[in-house]
Amino acid sequence: MPLDHISILVPISKLEDMITFLTTSLGHLGFKELMRPIPTVVGFGEQQPYFWISTFEPKPGTEEVAADLLKKNHFAFTAQTIEEVRQFHVAALNAGATCNGEPGPRDHYHSGYYGAFVHDPVLGANFEVVCHTHKGD
Template sequence: MPLNHSSLTLPAPKVAPLLTFLTSSLAHLGFKEHARFGPSIVGLGEETAYFWLAGILSEDVDAKTVDEVLRKQHFAFTAENAEQVRVFYDEAMKAGGVDNGKPGLRPHYAAGYYAAFVRDPVCGVNFEVLCHTAGEEEGTGS
């Protein structure tokens, strides 16, 4: 059974800058905004919204705890090939992301597993883009 949708809950003031980071670094994969409910609930995806940003009021939560929880989050998006993985990494770095794993083969995960990892500059969430089709001709990335 495939996953239908998921959401990342974060302080409402962080929704807009995280939205900018995600749409900048994943635009080449067709990732864009599809729905918005008020200023702090945004649905993103390629053809339809499946990844939601859900903003909560900061005074409702302990900010330090939220930051710690956000840094433990991980979301992975599928690319068709290694070039798309490399473009994600380059665009994410241009958008202020923090390197958490340069593009390359990760045979300890699975044969042909090619991925890049970037922490967003807003919440520190670990975003990954990966493909399972990386072959010898695509090298190990940079």
């Protein structure tokens, strides 16, 4: 059974920065903001929203704990080609992300796995774009 949608939490003060990072680094895959049913909830996807951002306001004194928890998140998006994986990596780094794994094959996951990883500049979460049909450079 495929996943229908997912929602991540972002501090309200970082909402616009996260939107900019996502659309800048994943836009070449057709990923875009599709709706804001209310000002603090945003849906992204290609045709229909499947990746949602909801905001929260950390309680005073909990900001550091919240930031640490958000850094532990991992999100992976599928690319059709290894070129799209490479484009993601460049676009994400240009948008302020830090490299967490250069584009390349990762046969220890499975044969044909080609991915790239970054930590986003807003939350520090791990974002990946992967092509599952890599047959060599």
